[in-house]
Amino acid sequence: MNLIYSAGFAAIMACGVYLLLSRHVMRIVYGVILISASVNLVLFLSGRIGPNPPPVIPSGETVLSAGAANPLPQALVLTAIVIGFSLVAFAVALALQTFRTIGTLDSRKLNQAEALGSPYEEGKSQ
Amino acid sequence: MSLISILLLSALGSVAAWRVGRHVSSGLKHVAALLPIALFACFIFHIEPVASGGVVTDTAAWVPSLGIDLAFRLDGFSLLFALLITGIGSLVTIYATSYFSEADARERARFVFLIHLFMTAMLGTVLSDNLIVMFVFWEATSLTSFMLIGFETAKTEARRAALQSLLITCGGGLALLGAILLIGMELGSFSLAAITARAPELVASPLLPAVIVLLLIGTFTKSAQFPFHFWLPKAMAAPTPASAYLHSATMVKLGVYLLARFDGIFAGVPAYGVILVTFGLLTMSIAAFNAIRATGYKAILAQSTVASLGILVMLIGLDGPVSSVAVIGFILSHALYKAALFFCAGTAIHATHITELRKLGGLAKHLPFTAAAAVLASLSMAGLPPFVGFIAKEYLFEAQLQSSWSAIAVIVAVLVNGVMVAVAGAVSLRPFFRGRGKIEHVHHGETPGLLIGPMLLAILGVVFGIAPHLIVDNLIAPAAGALRGSPVQVSFSLWHGLTPMLGLSAAVVILGIALMWKWNEFHRAIGQMRLVQKIDADRAYYRVVDRVLGTARATTRWLQNGDQRRYTLTVASSLLIVAGYALVTGGPLNLTWSGGEILPFPAIILILAIVGCVVAIRSTSLVTGLVGIGIVGYGSALLFLANGAPDLALTQFAVETLVLVVLMAVLVRLPTDAPKTRSPRESRIDAGIATIFGFLVFGGLATMTAQPFDTRLSDFYGATSYLEARGHNVVNVIIVDYRAFDTVGEVAVVAFATLAVWALLKRRRAGKGS
Known part of the structure; x- marks a missing residue:
């Protein structure tokens, strides 16, 4: 099963990279979403997964039973999900603001910074 | 006074003279000259012991583990230089104060301050016995002379001359550092006295030619020898008192000083x-x-x-x-x-x-x-x-x-x-x-x-x-x-x-x-004469500088081209190369089957998620793409659920729903069609990169999961979370107890993101109002 998971997560990652290379700001955001989803799954997989019971200690016992799922990657992924959401929300807000002020989401047209010229060219005195 | 306290007096005194000099009335303006005069007097008292054959030394630890001590040594040769530096320094201070008598007191104090710093650096250079310490002071003279030559910052000529002298003397300084390090490698000591004593060892070393060439470059640049002779006349852009100091006693003679010091070592x-x-x-x-x-x-x-x-x-x-x-x-x-x-x-x-x-x-x-x-x-x-x-x-x-x-x-x-x-x-x-x-x-x-x-x-x-x-x-x-x-x-x-x-x-x-x-x-x-006009080292210097700047401009244009896709492509390819190299050199790929037989439920979900990805890639409508993204998000939630992680599944469901809501809210304010922004060729390149990326991830993941798993850390949490933290849900305990600070950080990130989003969207509203 590990190969199937690996292949599936890798495919999601590849699609994310493809979207990330786009010049459309929203598609870049989509790429970020896909990549972070894949990264979460990779992290989850690295703790070894399977159809195990959740890592909860049954009442009356004091120690997690041996067959339970690995709790550590779950804790890490939980953090990552929330952080990923913050990132996406911020990126989307930036995209919206960009569209409102500049009127396009095509990164080829978002070149006001370059249009100012290189800061190193200015001081050149001959 | 010991040598170190003389240097300290010189350094601190120059700062003090500067701060005082900014405020004194014109009647007391020469007060700054007291510093070099006092230093001169200190060295006068050293004439007697040094002339009778003595050598004054003074050492304080600096970086003992590297064999670098603040070691200073005063013999007849350094004494002559020290007297010239402080003596002429006194006269330069007096002269400069009168020269700038009509200038602003702050300007005058700044100039005298630079002169004093320069003097301190030169004193340090000629007093140092440790070559590394000497190099530090040596570079300090380059820096201070840069500021002195370019003192009249409004003059283009002064700025150009200052930059030229800095480039040449600091470039030579690098060569000198190379020579010093080679000597240190060979002899295991940076002390000039020790090197002089062990000169035959250095002369017999195979590194000798490199040492001599680097040393000569370092000293020739400083002392304006051919072919570096052109910067010194240009340095005349400095105010005349600085020129008098730069060209008479001192800085240009430091190269001569060092050449003379090494003359005894290289006598053979x-x-x-x-x-x-x-x-x-x-x-x-x-x-x-x-x-x-x-x-x-x-x-x-x-x-x-x-x-x-x-x-x-x-x-x-x-x-x-x-x-x-x-x-x-x-x-x-x-x-x-x-x-x-x-x-x-x-x-x-x-x-x-x-x-x-x-x-x-x-x-x-x-x-x-x-x-x-x-x-x-x-x-x-x-x-x-x-x-x-x-x-x-x-x-x-x-x-x-x-x-x-x-x-x-x-x-x-x-x-x-x-x-x-x-x-x-x-x-x-x-x-x-x-x-x-x-x-x-x-x-x-x-x-x-x-x-x-x-x-x-x-x-x-x-x-x-x-x-x-x-x-x-x-x-x-x-x-x-x-x-x-x-x-x-x-x-x-x-x-x-x-x-x-x-x-x-x-x-x-x-x-x-x-x-x-x-x-x-x-x-x-x-x-x-035609020949003289043709052979112009200064023009050659500018040709080199222009060539360097031109190359920099070309690389900037190439790298900083304003195309965001190419930036991402550069990053992705670099990552591919580094990760691929690590994967190839890290051992053989291991594509063995493990983790049990194929389970239909997760496999179907994975296929659905990949279909969602393809939808997101293929569709030119952002809304359709969002549907694809949503499939992937909910799919991963189901995968969490299927593998014993209900907490993750719940969070993922909630967050995915939020993402969809936020994105939909944004999409209604944007044009929802996303026409192709890449040429077919660019799309093919990107697809190729993404595919290689995917295979790399697959190879890495498969090899990783085939390795035996070290469960110690997870077992520790499983064993202690009830006994120590009284929590049944181990994931919960890890988040709120063992890794509580991490969680605080996470909450802070969410808070900051919220603030940033709010500020971004609010700016718009404020802009509309005005």
Whole structure:
């Protein structure tokens, strides 16, 4: 099963990279979403997964039973999900603001910074 | 006072003098000169012990693990330099204070502060015994001289000259550092005294050629030797007091100082002397040529300084016992007359606001004392008796005649010294005595502060010439002895009898007078020579600089091209290369099956998620794409659920729903069709990169999951979370207890993101309102 998971997560990652290379700001955001989803799954997989019971200690016992799922990657992924959401929300807000002020989401047209010229060219005195 | 406290006094004193100098009234403005005078006095007290053969040392730990101590050492040679640095430093401070008397007090204090910092750096350089410490001070002199040359920041010329000198001297400094590190590698010590003692080991080392080449680059750049001779005349853009300091006592002589120090170490390497004499002669000749060609008052002096440095380098390279005395005598006499002449030039330029020598004339009427000092100093420069310059020149010729060098060196020396005589005449007689009536009135007269420096130095030139016994036993002999490594008998006096040297001196004077007579003709003739105009090291320097800047511009255009896709592509490909390299070199790929048999539920979900991905990629509508994204998000939630992670699944469901809501809310405000932004070729490249990326991730993941899993950390959490934290849900306990700080950070990130989003969207609303 590990190969199937690996292949599936890798495919999601590849699609994310493809979207990330786009010049459309929203598609870049989509790429970020896909990549972070894949990264979460990779992290989850690295703790070894399977159809195990959740890592909860049954009442009356004091120690997690041996067959339970690995709790550590779950804790890490939980953090990552929330952080990923913050990132996406911020990126989307930036995209919206960009569209409102500049009127396009095509990164080829978002070149006001370059249009100012290189800061190193200015001081050149001959 | 110990050497370290002297240096500390110098460093702290310069800051104190600066802060005080900003506020003092004009009556007390010379108070800053107390610092160099006090330092000079400190070194005066060291003359007695050093002259009787003693060496003062002082050490404090700095980086003991690397063998770098703040080790300082004062012998006869460094004492001579220390006295010149602080003595001329005092006069420069007084002169500069008067020179800037009409400037803003803050400006004046800043200039004097830089001069004092410069002085401290030079003192540190000549006092250091540890080469690394010396290098630090050496670089500090480059930096402070950069600030001094570019002091008048509004002048383009000054900025360019400052940058040029910084590039050249710091570039040379790098070479010097290389030489120092190689020596340290070879001998395991950075102490100059230890290196001198173990010179044969260094000479026998295979690294020797590299050491010598790097050392020569470092010192030649600093001392403006061919082919780096061009920066020094350009550095004349500095205010004249700084020029006097830079070109007389000091910074340019640091290269000479170090060459002389290493002369004893490389005594067994004949090539060292040959190189020094060759480059010294070349530099002398070129500078003498340029001196006749130059038009500016300060430019002529600067070219003659380069010629003098060439003479010094040549003298160091000569063999024979007299050369060390000749070096010392020349350093001393040159410092005295060159500083004095720069002071006089500064006063003349300051008074008339004219820098061209041709346009100056008859200034003796307005500046009588300056004229007198200029004449005295130039007589010493011309090497006429009874001035100290005469004795120095006699020694120069004696050293040459005693050495094994052929007559060519002597002929070049006679010619160059003849030019020096002519230059001496040109810089003293022309502006002050000839061309009477050229200058009708002057902007500033002489003030005592402007006179004390040139007068004192010019008079010292006579006094030391007439009564050399004042300095022979307590300065010159110890310094020459420190250079040779053994005591030297010095007969430093005016009259040596009818010697060949006297004949050469006479030849020099006759040649010089002839040159002076026909100065204008020579000036014009050389100025018009095609060859001279063609060979221009300065232009070569700018060609190199322009080439470097051009390359930088081209790479910037190539890398910083404004195409966001190409930036991402660069990052992705670099990541691919690094990760691929790690995967290939990290061992064989392991694609074995593990983790149980195929489960239909997760497999179907995975296929659905990939379908969602493809939808997101293929659709040109952002809304359809969002549906695809949503499938992936909910799919991963189901995968969490299927693998014993209900907490993750719940969170993922909630977050995915939020993402969809937020994105939909944004999409209704945007055009929802996303037309293709990539050409078919670009799409193919990107697909290729993404595919390789995917295979890399697959290979890495498969290999990782096939490895045995170390469960210790997870077991620890499973075993302790109820007993220590009283929580049944282990994931919960890890998040809120074991990794509580991490969670606080996470909450903070969410809070900051919220704030940022709010600020972004609010700005719009505020903009609308106005």
